[in-house]
Amino acid sequence: MRKIRFIKYIILLLFVLTLLGTNKPSFAISYEEILQKTISSYKNLKTFSCILEVYNKAGNNEENITYEYYFQKPDKIRLEIMEGKDKGTIIVYQNGRVRYKKGGVLSFIPLSLNVDDPIVLSIRRGRVNELSLEYIVDILTKYNPQSIKEVNILGYSCYVIEIGDSRDRLYNYSLQRIYIEKNNFIPIQLEQYENTNGQNELVHRRVYKNFKINPPIDEKIFNI
Incomplete structure (x- = not known):
């Protein structure tokens, strides 16, 4: 009798485990494939443009800035502040140096600055070039995900890669969340969290809106 009850218990346990297994999300693509397709997409990228929305938090200080963003390989970046502090300011990064042209009445005076000059650092001391897609691809190559999900965001269908304890040049993160657009395998959003x-x-978020892959870009826009 005990043997029969034990067998019934085992069968019931196997049935429950099977049901639990069917509730787990299944993907037709592995993380390794997502990573390789994302790396390949970035390698094939020559130019990129978008509206870039950035949120930063450092202590009790917060900032929200919206940029018009242009990128040309190997490392040219142009940012023009559309909304936020110093609206109209233009920042150009190239070869480890920054050209800075403040919006408003002083717009006729461009400055040449070091990449770590406080004028062009975020409140979290982030550099201009760290707003690039390459920064996100680098995170993906360094860390294994703790979960993969699928969501719709900004009208795009995305894979959401969640990475646990990790760090970048300056900070340790308890969670990083990367949204990768499923058709083009382009990262379109990054969220970074600290343990408080x-x-x-949430201490940093960036969203690449209305992005264009390999659009024609006049090189003159990088000269200010």
């Missing part, structure tokens, strides 16, 4: 009293606190 046991909770994940």
Whole structure:
């Protein structure tokens, strides 16, 4: 009798485990494939443009800035502030140096600055070139994901890659969340969280909106 009950228990346990297994999300693509397709997409990228929305938090300070963003390989970046502090300011990064042209009445005076000059650092001391897609691809290649999901965001169908404890040049993160557009395998959003009293606190978010892959770009826009 005990043997029969034990067999029934095993059968029931196997049935429950099977049901639990069917509730797990299944993907027709592995993380390795997502990573390789994302790397390949970036390698094939020559130019890129978008509206870039950036949120930063450092202590009690916060900033929200919207840029018109242009990129040309190997490392040219042009940012023009559309919304936020110093609206109208143009920042150009190239070869480890920055050209800075402040919006407003001083717009006729461009400055040549080091990439770590406080004028062109975010409140989290992030550099201009760290707003690039390459920065995100680098995260993906360094860390294994703790989960993969699928969501629709900004009208795009995306894979969401969640990475646990990790770091970049300056900070440790308890969670990084990367949204990769499923058709072109382009990262379109990054969220970074720090552990604050046991909770994940958002400290950085960037969203690449209305992006264009390999659009024609006049090189003159990188000369200011």
